Amino acid sequence: MKKLILRQKYLIDFTLSSLKRRLAKNLGLLLVYTLIVFLLASVMLFTHSLRREAGIILESSPEIILQRLVAGRHDLMPAEYLDRIGRIRGVTRKAGRLWGYFYDPAVQANYTLMVPRDRDLGQQEVVIGAGIARTRGVDVGDFLTFRSSDGRAFSFRVVDILEADAELVNADLLLVSEGTYRDFFGIPADRFTDIVLQVRNPSEVRKVAEKLTVLLPDARPILREEILRTYDSIFSWRQGIVFVLLGGSILAFVIFAWDKASGLSAEEKREIGILKAIGWETSDVIRMKFWEGSIVSLTAFLLGFILAYLHVFYGQAALFEPVLKGWAVIYPSFNPTPFVDGLQVATLFFFTVFPYTVATIIPIWQASITDPDAVMR
Amino acid sequence: MRLSDRLFIFIAACLALLVLAFVDAAVRVRLAEPALEARATLVRQLELTDLSLFTEARYTRHLSQSDIHTAFQDHPNSFDHFPSGSLVLPPSHLRVP
Structure with missing residues (x-):
């Protein structure tokens, strides 16, 4: 050897x-x-x-998201659709989401504006993602001014910056209150961007989605498993x-x-x-x-x-x-x-x-x- | 020192670094668990659906929420003009031969 x-x-x-x-x-x-x-x-x-x-x-994203399509394109969801969905067996929670995009000409960047459900924000308060803070060079206490859909200038005070550790999901997020969001984009009170549904039993998700397409033929359900796929x-x-x-x-x-x-x-x-x-x-x-x-x-x-x-x-x-x-x-x-x-x-x-x-x-x-x-x- | 001995030392050092990389990966994945949980919590609280990896266009920012006709959404002959659009998977029905 x-x-x-x-x-x-x-x-x-x-x-x-x-x-x-x-x-x-x-x-x-x-x-x-x-x-x-x-x-x-x-x-x-x-x-x-x-x-x-x-x-x-x-894996923590909503089980079902319901989008309304008009002429093949995404459209705002009437609040009455929440009532039309009614009580589908297995659905434990349903709520309208408010979110959209905003193009900031100052830095030529696209932001995602959202209304958070977990925190109360004042009319002029905003929470921003670390990506926006870095791009705009702002910190907590600074002000950001954007022009709304009808040309008015909105000044927001940055009250918090989302965790830099989670930039992979929050880099371009801009969180505002519901009132500010509707005022800024001119969205009426009876409209949402889409609807999220929580389903208790994962094996029932597909069945619930089928029922939704029958109930609301102009809506398109997007399942969490599709997002993951x-x-x-x-x-x-x-x-x-x-x-x-x-x-x-x-x-x-x-x-x-x-x-x-x-x-x-x-x-x-x-x-x-x-x-x-x-x-x-x-x-x-x-x-x-x-x-x-x-x-x-x-x-x-x-x-x-x-x-x-x-x-x-x-x-x-x-x-x-x-x-x-x-x-x-x-x-x-x-x-x-x-x-x-x-x-x-x-x-x-x-x-x-x-x-x-x-x-x-x-x-x-x-x-x-x-x-x-x-x-x- | 013989050339072969020098080579063995070099290869052994590289193998040690390779093993160290696997150990480092295992340790860092364990240490990243709270951060991953925090990210998942943020996704749950804000009801997020997508990664903010491609922010250049709305249908690349929210890949899972974009129109069915993306990336040809503005006109059937309007080819996608964003660089990341050229890397995104076409719909599954188009990939079936």
Whole structure:
């Protein structure tokens, strides 16, 4: 056993010396290889983490949301619909929601205005998300002035800033009282944005939604499970899209690595010829090349994955911010919770380390079974 | 020191960092539980439905609440022009071959 380990150590020594002789070329390969693993691992870690987090926190969103559609577009919900819904078995609570969008020309950002049910706000009081506070440069006690739908100026005093820790859901929120909301947007007292329903038994949600569509044919129920499914598939799709975009660079790398690994240079062929001439067996040559492939690919995987972990979970996935931000002004500042899927990491390991190692062995096997004299010529 | 020994030390250090990353992830997920609960509470209290990740347009801000015809909501031939719209999943019935 000890002899076997010593033999492998000598082989690794020889492999490393051989790699050192072509240092620039091999370092270049290692750098590109590490970069590819880094990008793939970053996308994988970021999307998996967001998917898990969205699943956990949106599990608390309303069971059913009822939207009214007029000519195929979302319209305000008459308050009398709450009475028309009546008493559907299983529904424990039903209430109208008031929310909408406001475009702030001062910073060219879109806000989400909401009327909170859990806090009483004065006519001129506002609670803002940390994203708005950062973008507008305001703090508690400062004033924000917006122009309403009919051109009047509304001044609001910031009485609180929502937790910065929850920016992923509150970055662009602006909470005002019901009276202010209706006055600001000119929405009559008998209208809501939509209706939320709480259902006691989760297995009854679909049945309740069916009853709602019969009772209110112009309304569209949105179930919590649909919200969760939307986010689950969006992050899968995003992950898929990024992989597609990365596809070009990955293919370029595959061609480069394949060429490097499978196409033997004249120098390498000569080296094999000499090794065989001085008594190396074919199996030793193959083992040496196996170690070469394993060292390069394993090093690239380990470095790439560790850098990706640091980038996503300690660097706020800064490289992805421009992609996710798009044209938005407000973007939540958040550190993804490090949910790491072991199976995904294992899959990445298999698809990055295994093919390269195999690609290095095959041509060497072909070269090493030929006559040393022919190889050296 | 032999080259192979140096390599083993390097690989061992990288493997230790990899294990440390998994341990760090497990610890931070445990530590993040109260924060996740607080976020869930905020979602429950304000009856929120979406993440404020893409605030550039109303149908990307509230992906789950947007019109059925999003992203072609303004006109059937009006293609989506927001960058994040190009990354959002099309409706499931359009994906069935």
